[in-house]
Amino acid sequence: MKKILVLVNPKARQGHLVEEEITAWLKENGYEVLDHKSTPKRPMTEVIDDFAKESPIVLVSGGDGSVREALPALIRHNLPLLLIPSGTANNLARTLNIPTNTKDALELLKTGQIHVVDTGIVNGIPFMNVVGLGLSTQVNRVVQADLKRWLGVFAFILTAIKVLLRMTPFWVQLEFDGKTHNAFSWQVSICNGRNYGNGLVIHKDASLEDATLHGLSTETKKWWHSFILIPALITGKFKHENDVTSFSGQTIQLRTKRTMHVDVDGDVRTTTPLKIRVLPRSLRIFIPVESNQT
Helix, strand or coil: CCCEEEEEECCCCCCCCCCHHHHHHHHHHHEEECCCCCCCCHHHHHHHHHHHCCCEEEEEEECCCHHHHHHHHHHHHHCCCCEEECCCCCCCHHHHHCCCHHHHHHHHHHHHHEHHHHHHHHEEEEECCEEEEHHHHHHHHHCCCCHHHHHHHHHHHHHHHHHCCCCCCEEEEEEEEEEEEEEEEEEEEEEEEEEECCCCCCCCCCCCCCCEEEEEEEECCCCHHHHHHHHHHHCCCCCCCCCEEEEEECCCEECCCCCCEEEEEEEEEEEECCEEEEEEEEEEEEECCCCCCC
16 A cells, blocks of 8 residues: 655645545545644654655645745655645646646546656755745735735735835846856846746746756836736746846856845745755656646
8 A cells, every 4th residue: 555645734825625635535545644643733844754764655735835845855755746736826736737626636646657857956945946036025025824815826916016116126146157147136036947926937948857947137127117028927938128137057146235035936935145056856746647848
């Protein structure tokens, strides 16, 4: 009987609705669900460490932040991840075409395949999707949890408009692929994979298999000029006149004149300066067999 460790983030949007459904489906389909209910509430990494000797599949129900929390232990023990997307943006699921419906995602245990993808690490913190500073960090710091739970992505949009009205661009120095770039930017996003934000595309050719970090610095003269960039942000196809700088590399370093808070997969977790590198083929994850968008 295959063992599976179920970790549900009750704070993730819709997360509290799926735990009983997940457990019932697993038991009906012959899986042994490892019981960690008797343990105190602890970080996911500690729970995974405790059960690693059982070599379980690790099921994480939550958003991108939940995956980030489990990531160090998943990498350390080389355990396969089954993701049940129940967060707000679910960018990892979007990139890998993982179904957002709970039952369909569970069915990947039967019909899917284990795929190996890259992860990133910033200032010692593993991440899957994006490291951001500027507008995204300010939004993530002030967005209300209740508003995010009830409005989803619209909570971020409303908060972003309020933040932009009082925000000024910041000086940043980027070092990548033997090059140095200095600029005043509203937002810098550095991605391990393809999707960030709410389905935005960092670069049309970016994937979770290219062993490359892709970045974007928004350098418009006025904040409202950013709205002109929306079509390019959605497709990942940028032109020079778009007032953005695209960059890439296996290692990227970033400095700012003043210490700035930085968000990692949606949560504020570190500060500048940053050293970011890619960890090629470091995570095993269930995806649909027909999926070819990584």
